[in-house]
Amino acid sequence: MFEQRVGIVMDQELLTELYRKMLRIRRFEEEAARLYTEKKIGGFLHLYIGQEAVAVGSLSVLQDNDYVMTAYRCHGHYLARGGSARAGMAELLGKATGCAKGRGGSMHFYDVEKRFMGGWGIVGAQVPVAAGLAFAEKYKGTDAISICFLGDGAINIGSFHEGLALSALWKIPAIFVIENNQFAMGTPLEKTAPSEDLSIRALAYPMARETVDGHDVFAVRSVIHAAAKRAREQNLPTLVEAKTYRYRGHSMADPAKYRTSQDVEAWKARDPIKVIGEKMEALGMKSLRDQIDQEIEDEIQDAVRFAEESPFPAPETALDYTYV
């Protein structure tokens, strides 16, 4: 049953689920951007807008006991894993009700009960840590695996290579997904990689590799499903490159003047939410789609209200959570 739903086969229930999850991320972040400009969110705010199909497609084919780890552009993965919009929005506002009680902020979301393991800010450092999560599950003899997301900016740093080398050597059941959004902050890919093919680096360790259109949520599902099966059944890691695009700047502080509006528009023309939304309409599901739009709108507005009305953490708790 599940096998049939993977890949290009679409059913109405699946379309609805994917559309809902991607739109939820998009609307959450659009509201976050607004709150940032109102100075209600501090620090950095790195938006995932445009890349939603990668997180949603990937996590839609994993098990509840699998670990998810990512870099600092983490809202999308958190929400795709089922993280609460209320707790996420409250975290952005630094509130005590946030998903890290105001200790993490935009770059460090957590929902460990759902095995969403964060939200890490040092480029590439999460790669071997995510391998460690999967290493532990193999050690314990469970069937859980880990999936680790990283940006194209992370593929030259040592921790990326050490994580992959040890994962291949020790047969660690993990999936590493490079979300190639074409820019490492403001530096285009051609200045950071000698080949446009990023998964080719897997050959060196060696490990299985895949390249996928990150705007195609079904293609992402298919590739991650196969990689998860490889990890779960054979303890073999996979390096996946998902070619994608972020529509916003690197962070809210970045006007993204290093690229042309034609480039952005070309990617937006294939926007995964737009594509799935149109597909639903073509299949006569417009009223259902409108209903989902409204439900998401209600959830996000509720999350904003909740976040704004929530208390800040008490000053006397400033040193909490330093030691067990």
Next chain:
Amino acid sequence: MSNAMEISSEQQSATREIQIRDALQEAMTEEMLRDDRVFLVGEEVGSYNGAYKCSRGMLDQFGPKRVIDSPIAENGFAAIGVGAAMAGLRPIVEFMTFNFSLCAIDQIINTAAKARLMSAGQLSCPIVFRGAGGAAFQLGAQHANSFEQFYAYTPGLIVVAPATPYDMKGLLKSSIRDDNPVVFFESELTYGKRGPVPEGEYLVPIGKADIKREGSDVTIITWSKSVFLCLDAAEALAQEGISAEVVDLRTLRPLDREAVLSSVAKTHRCVVVQEQHEVASYGAYLSHLISTEIFDELDAPVKVISTLDAPMPYSKALEVVLLPSKEGIVQAVREICG
């Protein structure tokens, strides 16, 4: 924090004299027998029995699943340990020397030490990073550093630096059982040092200093292998009629403030001896702490004896110049007791 209980010497039955490397091996072996979640990973820890033979026989006893030879990739294997700890295991990560831990320091400080705070307690990271540190007969500049204070600077870490075989074993066992990330310092020079270690189970609690020699005229505060140097100096001072108390911190973070302050309040004079460079150092912090907390108790300024301010040169003629010495400690004590 650890709830380890120290067993008094009366309760211990048979006591043997064993080397520090064997005390460490016993600590790891006992904890691995006690808890399936504990495993050892590092360079040369398995087939080679440890670069300094601290894991002798452990691969044979526990197999390659739990005693894991790693390729040279400190960041990678330290991080795999960190991830495994977050997922419920209790890794022991061995660095051949702490000089190499700098390749992994991002994972120790930015990942392990901060995971609990950033996740508001959802994550914990019960892991031990252990290995040798400090100068050891002409290792040259890149293999002779003491890095205790790099880690002692970092909230979220426990930093342990014992001296004797007894403390090494008892504190390593407590460190493995602790739910926080622990950085545990040993030293090349003392792996072969023998000392009394009781048969059977005991723990030494984290965060408790130990008075290694009682005295009344001056307090010498130190940790790690410098404890032995300070005991030698105290013996020499006794010949001159100066009674020196040697306080072995054993743990740098958390510091046993009470032990430090009460000893200095008793003797009214203090010398800190550290195999660390002095600028921005742990010894400077101790001096500050004593000077601000119990200023009125001091009969002289706190002296800090440190490694001199240069990378370690190779020649034995130069190495001894940089390192704290017995003569230097004796001289410093004479100056403030005069």
